[in-house]
Amino acid sequence: MDNDRWLWALGQEMARHQLTPDAVRHVVAEAAAHLRDSGQPALRAFGTPEGYAAAVAESLAARYGRPARPAPGRVRLSARGITKRYRRRTILRSVDLTVRAGEVAAVVGANGAGKSTFLRICAGLLAPDAGEVTLDGRLGYCPQDAGTYDFLLPDEQFVLIGAGRGLDRERSKQIGRAGAAALQWRPAAGVQTRHLSGGTRQKLNLVMASMGEPDVLLLDEPYQGFDRGTYLDFWQHVWRWRDEGRAVVVVTHLLSQLDQVDQVLDLTPATEGAAA
Amino acid sequence: MKILTVAEMAVREMLRRRAVLALLLAMPLAFYLVRRGDHVGQSIRFLLLGIAWAVSTASLFASGSSRPVEPRLRLSGYASHHLYLGRLAAMWLLGLVVAAPFFALVAIDHGDQVRIGAVALAMVFSVTVAAPFGLLIGALVPRELEGTLVLLVVVGLQMMIDPADSITRVTPFWSSREIGTYAVDHTGGEYLTRGLVHGLVFTILATALVALLSTARLRVRLRAATSA
Numbered sequence: 001m002d003n004d005r006w007l008w009a010l011g012q013e014m015a016r017h018q019l020t021p022d023a024v025r026h027v028v029a030e031a032a033a034h035l036r037d038s039g040q041p042a043l044r045a046f047g048t049p050e051g052y053a054a055a056v057a058e059s060l061a062a063r064y065g066r067p068a069r070p071a072p073g074r075v076r077l078s079a080r081g082i083t084k085r086y087r088r089r090t091i092l093r094s095v096d097l098t099v100r101a102g103e104v105a106a107v108v109g110a111n112g113a114g115k116s117t118f119l120r121i122c123a124g125l126l127a128p129d130a131g132e133v134t135l136d137g138r139l140g141y142c143p144q145d146a147g148t149y150d151f152l153l154p155d156e157q158f159v160l161i162g163a164g165r166g167l168d169r170e171r172s173k174q175i176g177r178a179g180a181a182a183l184q185w186r187p188a189a190g191v192q193t194r195h196l197s198g199g200t201r202q203k204l205n206l207v208m209a210s211m212g213e214p215d216v217l218l219l220d221e222p223y224q225g226f227d228r229g230t231y232l233d234f235w236q237h238v239w240r241w242r243d244e245g246r247a248v249v250v251v252t253h254l255l256s257q258l259d260q261v262d263q264v265l266d267l268t269p270a271t272e273g274a275a276a
Numbered sequence: 277m278k279i280l281t282v283a284e285m286a287v288r289e290m291l292r293r294r295a296v297l298a299l300l301l302a303m304p305l306a307f308y309l310v311r312r313g314d315h316v317g318q319s320i321r322f323l324l325l326g327i328a329w330a331v332s333t334a335s336l337f338a339s340g341s342s343r344p345v346e347p348r349l350r351l352s353g354y355a356s357h358h359l360y361l362g363r364l365a366a367m368w369l370l371g372l373v374v375a376a377p378f379f380a381l382v383a384i385d386h387g388d389q390v391r392i393g394a395v396a397l398a399m400v401f402s403v404t405v406a407a408p409f410g411l412l413i414g415a416l417v418p419r420e421l422e423g424t425l426v427l428l429v430v431v432g433l434q435m436m437i438d439p440a441d442s443i444t445r446v447t448p449f450w451s452s453r454e455i456g457t458y459a460v461d462h463t464g465g466e467y468l469t470r471g472l473v474h475g476l477v478f479t480i481l482a483t484a485l486v487a488l489l490s491t492a493r494l495r496v497r498l499r500a501a502t503s504a
Contacts (some may be wrong), residue, residue, distance in 0.1 A: 121497075123351060124351070125496070125497075126497070133498050134498070134499045134500070134501060136500070137497075139351050141347075141351045143348060147348045148345065149285065150289075151292040152339070160282070163277065164349060164358075165353050209348075
C-alpha cells in the first residue's frame, strides 16, 4: 500500500469513527507531513490505517469526550409486557422496550432467543400472546432476509417502496440510489436482484427500509454479508439516523458496537427461563 | 396509483421468467393439439381448460413469490387491497396476453365452424376465473408444491367428471366449458347465460376470499400513540 492510498484509507476510517471533517483533515495532514519528512512507508511508521484511526479516535475521545448529542425526544416505540409462545415453548416472557426519538436500542441474544420474533411483534406483523406495542410515527422495517423480489431490478424495488410512501418514480430512484451510494454500492443497470451477492442484497434491503424518512427503524441483522468497511458505514448510518431524531432498533449478535448504543435489550435470560 | 405500481412490478417479474412464459404457452397448446384430431369441440374445450390451468398456476406462483415481501410492503404504505388487487390485475393482463395467440389459432383453424365471438368470451372467462382462483389457492396453501397439487386435482377432476353430472357446477372452470359449448356446439343461449353467471359469481367469490385471507394475514397489530 503506497503512502497516498494509506492516507486516503486513514481519512475513511477516521470518518467512520465519527470524527469531524476538521479533525480528519488535521490528522491526515500531520501524518502526511511526518511521512514526507521521515521518508518512511506509512505502514511502517503508523501501522494499518484502521489501527491508527482507532488509536487517534480513542485519544481524542479521552481528551475531549464524545461530541454532545441532542437529548432524546418523545417516545416513538413502546413495547410492554410482550410474551410470545410457540406451542408450549415460551420464546419471549414479559419483555419491555421503550425507544425515544434520537435513541438507538440493540436487541441481542443467542440464536433462537426470539430477537426476530420480538422485532416482528414491534413491527406489528406478529401478534404477541400478551402485551402491547404502541407506535408513534412512520415505521421502516428491514427484515433479516427475503424482503425483495428476485426478478426485479434495484431501481424497480425503489419505485415499488417509493410508491407506497407516496413518492414519484424519479424521486424514489433518486433516494434509493443515494442510499446505495452511501453504502458504497452503485447498482449496475439491468442486474436483477437475484444476481446480487448476499451482502449487496442486504444493502438493497437496508436502503428500502430507510426510504420515506421513517420515524422508527426496525433493523433485523441488516449487515449480514457486509464487508468490514460497509459494516462500519452501516453503523455510521445508524448514528446519523439517531442524530436526525429517529428511533432505531437493531437486532444484532455482534457485540463490538454495543458501547455506542443507548440501550441494550438482552433476550437471552427469557430463553433460559423458558428452558428451565 | 399504488395498485398500478404493484401490477406493473408483478408483470415485470413474470415477464422475466422466460421458462415460465414458455410453459404458460406450451400447456394450452399441448391441450389443444392432443385433441385436435378428434372433434373441434373437444379441442377447444381442452384449450380453454389449458389456459385456465396455466393462468391459475402462474397466479399461484406469483402469490408465493410475493408472500415474503408483502409484510414489508404493508409497512411501507400499502393497504392489503393494493397488494391483492394489483396482483390480480397483473394476472388478468398476463392471462389475456397468453390467450390472445390461441384465439388467433382457433380463428384460423376453426373460425368457420364455431361462434368465434363466443370462443373469445370463453377465453376471457377462463382467464377471469383462473387468476383469482390461483391467488386463492396460494392464500390457502402457502407452499407451492402443495398448491400445484391442489390445482392438478381440480383440473384433473374437471377433465374426468361427467359433464352431465350436476357436481360439475361447483368446479371453478365450468363457466368456460358452458360458454365453450355454446360456441362450438351452437347450443341455445341458456348455456351462455349459465356460463356468464357462474363465471361472475365464482370470480367474485374467489376474489372476496382472497381479500379476506390477505387482509387477515397482513393486518398490522400496532396501537397508534395518542398525541399528548
